[in-house]
Amino acid sequence: MSGMKLPETSTSFVNMSMSVEDCEEKCRSNCSCVGYALGDLKSGVGCVMWFGDLVDLRQYAEGGQDLFVRVSSSILENGGYSSHNKKPIALIVTLIVVPTFVVLLGCCLFFTWKKKLKNNRNRRAEERGKKERSQDLIFDKVLSSGPRDHHSHEQNSNEDFELPLIDLSTLAIATSNFNQGNKLGQGGFGSVFKGTLADGKEVAVKRLSKNSGQGGEEFKNEVLLIxxxxxxxxxxxxxxxxxxxxxxxxxxxxQNKSLDCVIFNKVNSLSLDWRKRLNIIVGIARGLLYLHQDSRFRIIHRDLKASNVLLDGEMNPKISDFGMARIFGGDETEANTKRVVGTYGYMSPEYAMDGIFSIKSDVFSFGVLVLEIVSGKKNRGFYQSSSEHNLLGHAWRLWKEGKALELIDPAMADSCLEYEVLRCIQVGLLCVQERAEERPTMSTVVLMLSSESVAIAQPKQPGFCLVSTPFETESSSSKQDSCTVNHVTVTMLDAR
Structure with missing residues (x-):
């Protein structure tokens, strides 16, 4: 490279007795040598070799000195470095500018992709919102329509609700005009009747009472959700x-109505051995796991109890009554409501006292159900002669004393496996712990119930261990003794 100011010499080697030819040979023979130059221009002898970066290297318009730089053979084949050859400069520009351009282009493409992804996500959310608003609008039109315009909405309703509409006359015929002999149960919502359709299919018809505490919003919620x-x-x-x-x-x-009709009845409970009860517990757990995690929406049931678990002909459990259910978004973990709904004895402490509900609210209700199924006793209305414990408090005391097996319902005592019962009691107590964050999720619950190899933590004190007065053992809005199907209790708490 001609006419150059020689680089900074902190990494150089100088020998003033060597000729330029010897200097070249010495540099070529050392792979660490990156360049060399003549040591003294006047005498034409001396050698300066560089073994590091060539720092402070620049070219003078006039004067300067020749600098010999080690380069790849391909550059030498293309003419090498000279004052008349601009390829080295082009190479430097290529090595610096091109990668920078590629990085900037990649960043632009990345941020454009992210923005497009966000816009698509927002558009899909907006489309879902429009569909839901349209669905609600059509539902409200049908809800407010009379018999004459009912059929005009039928086709659109079917498309939006994904649920067929059926004529009142068809249901009247199926239930023998809602004959009391076909009545399956009654709750806060109204009555449930057994019916047989024209094709012979048996159905349960839930008829909303005009004076029901479960109004149009709850009815609509269940139709659109379930x-x-x-x-x-x-x-x-x-x-x-x-x-x-x-x-x-x-x-x-x-066929077997609701769970409360069986486990709280001395005669009917004899048909539930331990294997069937365990199957019911696991089935309810899997149904809740589906609601919380695996369904199209994250759903909090908010009114899980024995009367809202129905049993088919083979005693398989099915969760029912979604009138009080709430849908959670993907990033929601809990919500707050001023209207507390549900049934005393199944509601978690944070929900009953502060209106805060989450998936852990359903976990608490599930834990109460587990202890009721094992013991055959209701949580509310359970009293020991020597204390005022409810079922949770009684189970907790027995657990601490190492007498948990005393909780077993005598109706299934001969058929149970003690280690399985103890495992279920332990899981139930974990689910009803006072602090929501200490309760397991339903995925963990299903794992603990399904695998004996999974270690289970020791439970802490349950919420609502004590019952203060016998008056509180009544249902929050219904005091009927008979079993119910799809029973819903609506509770309004004002003071906090």
Whole structure:
């Protein structure tokens, strides 16, 4: 390279007795040598070799000195470095500018892709919102329509609800005009009747009472929600009827009615051995796991209890009654409500006292159910002669004293395996712990119930261990002694 200012010499070697030819040979023979130059221009002898970066290298318009630089053979074949050859400069520009351009282009493409992805996500959310608003609008039109315009909405309703509408006259014929002999149960919502359709299919018809505490919003919530859920441990909603003041839901018929009709009845409970009870516990757990994690939406049931678990002909459990259910978004973990709904004895402490609900609220209700199924006793209304413990407090005391097996229902005592019962009691107590964050998720619960190799933590004190007065053992809105199907209790708490 001609006319150059020689580089900084901190990494150089100088020998003033060597000729330029010897200097070249010495540099060529040393792979660490990156360049050399003549040591003294006047005498024409001397050698300077560089073994590091060539720092402070530049070219003078006039004067300067020749610098010999080690380069690849391909550069030498293309003419080498000279004051008249601009390829080295082009190479340097290529090595610096091109990678920079590629990086900037990649960043631009990445941020463009991210923006497009975000726009697509927002557009899909907006489309879902439009569909839901349209669905609600059509539903409200049908809800407010009379018998004459019912059929005009039928086709659109079927498309939006994914649920068929059925005529009032069809249900009247199926239930023998809602004959009391076909009545399966009654709750806060109204009555449930057994019906047989023209094709011989048996159904359960839930007829909303005009004076029901469960109003149009809860009815709409159940229609729009449960129609989109499909799981073997969730009751199937087959159709709905909306004509004039009549609002009805048509479910698959459950031959063995609700769980409370069996486990809290001395005679009926004899038909539930331990194997069937364990199957019911696991089935409810899997149904809840589907709602919380595996369904199209994250759903909090908010009213899980024995009367809302139906049993088919083989005693398989199916969770029912989604009138109080709430849908959570993907990033939501809990919510707050001023209207507390549910049934005392199954509600978690944070929900009953502060209106805070989450998937852990359902976990608490599940834990109560587990202890009820094992013991055959209701959580509310359970009293020991020597104390005022409810079932949770009684189970906790027995667990601490190492007498948990005393909780077993005598009706199944001969058929149970003690280690399985103890495992279920332990899981139930974990689910009803006072602090929501200490309760397991339903995925963990299913794992603990399904695998004996999974280690289970020791439970802490349950929430609502004590019952202060016998008056509180009544249902929060219904005091009927008979078993119920799809029973819903609506609770309003004002003081906090």
């Amino acid at each position: 129609a989109k859920l499909q799981h073997r441990n969730l009751v199937r909603l087959l159709a709905c009827c909306i004509e004039g003041d009549e609002k009805m839901l048509v479910y698959e018929y459950m």
